[in-house]
Amino acid sequence: MANIYNSQLRQLRNTSSTPNADEDKGVLDVFSQIYRKEGGLRAFYVGVLQDTGKSIADSFLFFLFYNYLRTRRLQKQGGKATTLLVAEELAVGALAGACSRFFTTPISNIVARKRTASLLSSRSGLPSSKEPSVRDIANSIIE
Known part of the structure; x- marks a missing residue:
């Protein structure tokens, strides 16, 4: 660290x-x-709301994609299949992870930029209110 x-x-x-x-x-x-x-106890929790939201979204999307992909794979094997081979389970899990990361990586970028902005703000002596909002950061990325 x-x-x-x-x-x-x-x-x-x-x-x-x-x-x-x-x-x-x-x-x-x-x-x-x-x-x-860097602002006392508050400095340890910069971006915690966005990071928590990202973690929740990442878990939700992973299980959503995993369930969808696994169900599709089982349907291709026939109506009575209830399990996949280990290699298939791993492939489904890897693909589900990649799909969920596709949607949550932008949130990770916002969290990282928010933390960096907080660090720069604390070093420059500007008040916290001068730090960009999540919306400002997202607009900056889009531009």
């Missing part, structure tokens, strides 16, 4: 890969810095 956070800081810093003296020295330091520099 600390390495990922340092990598993001280097990208935001847009300078050398050498961390500043005030950058993290471990996981606990990362938590401390997030709390102090």
Whole structure:
């Protein structure tokens, strides 16, 4: 986690890969810095509503596609078939996962951009109200 956070800081810093003296020295330091520099406890939950919505949609769509694809495959085998071969179950699951990801990846992009906007806002000292809304982010992606 600390390495990922340092990598993001280097990208935001847009300078050398050498961390500043005030950058993290471990996981606990990362938590401390997030709390102090990025808005307290609220900073740990940026994008949680969108991420929860994405998880719910992902699960719902996966099982919807899985049930549909599995039922279609069983119908092709004949009316009395109740099970698929292991390879067929795996293929149906993989295809269902790909179909659900097709629809939920845009939500993931919105969540990532919302978190990045929050990080940039906290670093620039702008109030939270200046952060873009989900609608603003979606419109930006569409444009």
